[in-house]
Amino acid sequence: MTEKIIIAGSGGQGIMLLGKVLAESAMEEGKFVTWLPAYGAEVRGGTAHCMVVISDDEIGSPYIDRADTLIIMNKPSLNRFSPRLNKGGIMIVNSSLADPKESSLNIKKYPFTDMAIKLGNIKVANMIALGFYLNNRKTVKVKSVLKVMEKMATEGREDLIKINQEALDAGVKLKDG
Amino acid sequence: MSGNEAIAEGAIRAGCCFYAGYPITPQNELIGYMSVHMPENKRIFIQAESEIAAINMVFGASAAGSRAMTSSSSPGISLKQEGISYIAGAQLPAVIVNIMRAGPGLGNIWPAQSDYFQATRGGGNGEYRCIVLAPSSVQESFDMMFSAFNLADKYRNPVIVLGDGMLGQMMEPVWLPVAGCRLPVAVKKPWALTGCKEREQNIVKSFYMHEGDLEKFNLLLQKKYAQIMDSEQRYEEIDTKDAKIILVAYGSMARIAKSAVKSLRAKGIKTGLIRPITLWPFPVKAFQQANRQTGEQANYLSIEMSYGQMVEDVRLAVCGKARVEFLGRSGGGVPTEEEIIKKVNSIK
Known part of the structure; x- marks a missing residue:
């Protein structure tokens, strides 16, 4: 099994973090994994994306031409990456900030940003999206992600772990979009 | 861990005692990692005022017997060529990491391998060679730093670790030996400038004025290169x-x-x-x-x-x-x- 995921949105949405949490969870499970950031002159408010490949075998290119899954968090990313979805792949879209029109693609959408605001922290939209992704693709176990969150958080910030875990859980519980 | 971080961690564990560098994308995580972990391990870290200063600091540290290293990306490596030529001419060990970006000129920060000729043919003036190592994964980037320092010391020759932006930036799982940072490797360097009280004076130079001296020295270099070509091919x-x-x-x-x-x-x-x-x-x-x-x-x-x-x-x-x-x-x-x-x- 090899799963190629492109995660894209705007700087500040936690795009890189979403990818890192997913990649580290795969590492936790002993899988082969690569994480490749777009490392240009990215700034808050600009566009940001990263590529994650998770596999049971050694990984060739960390660069993804065609993705099995796209996680799209804003409109510019939708326009840029939707042509790069594999046949049979799924595109998960943050409908708070992007409105996908392509009917030929397998699109699953939820307003992750609005949902994050309701949870009390707009920044966790990324973790709701990750939860929803794991609901659709069993690439890694939710348990592994929760463990990684605990490891990654700064000491003394249990509040951050809690809100992120709540967000992940909210995503996992969403019905298939 | 990213490729850049793995190179830095590998260097520290391989006994790198002196690092001087100047920031440039896509190798910034390397100098960033060094800036935190070299001082932590009581090694010397210097953010130099320029790439040229950094390579000359490496020249000096190496002459004094230290395992010394610098890193940069393509345009910065071009600036270091004079220093690398002097290091090769003075037969000093040094490790130089080039996380290549695209060129020519300032180019851009995306991955490329266009510095192959520069790395493998010498790069600076005069006829010299650097040993060039090319890792292909983050794990190998870590592992290779041990070889890099060992080869540099063994042959008293500059070693270039040639990666690219993709390798430097990507993260992969890395297996690190359990033991923490090791003490500097004890390599005997009787040629080093360590103060000549109670022994003959050592001279480190790449300057041979008398007729015939340089030719004699160059033949010595060629003999060394032939030995490296014979014994160190890896694939x-x-x-x-x-x-x-x-x-x-x-x-x-x-x-x-x-x-x-x-x-x-x-x-x-x-x-x-x-x-x-x-x-x-x-x-x-x-x-x-x-x-x-x-x-x-x-x-x-x-x-x-x-x-x-x-x-x-x-x-x-x-x-x-x-x-x-x-x-x-x-x-x-x-x-x-x-x-x-x-x-x-x-x-x-």
């Missing part, structure tokens, strides 16, 4: 024994080539891969062996993130005994698996 080969087409690629490019070999084999096309790990000395032995095994029936395809540099060494290595084709992109473009497969199909 990985995959499925070459029965191959009709052997791909040749190094660094990040080799990973993509490896995927292409798998896909082509699955379709019944007999493909193999030679991945040079030392770019200088170029692993000529791998080609001689492959030619013997295939009865000189295999063709070669050199795949690079440049417009045909390593392919020249491939041609020299096969010595006219096989067809050598080329596929390359540069300026930030990376040949894809699809493009490789298409090219292979056009050759067979």
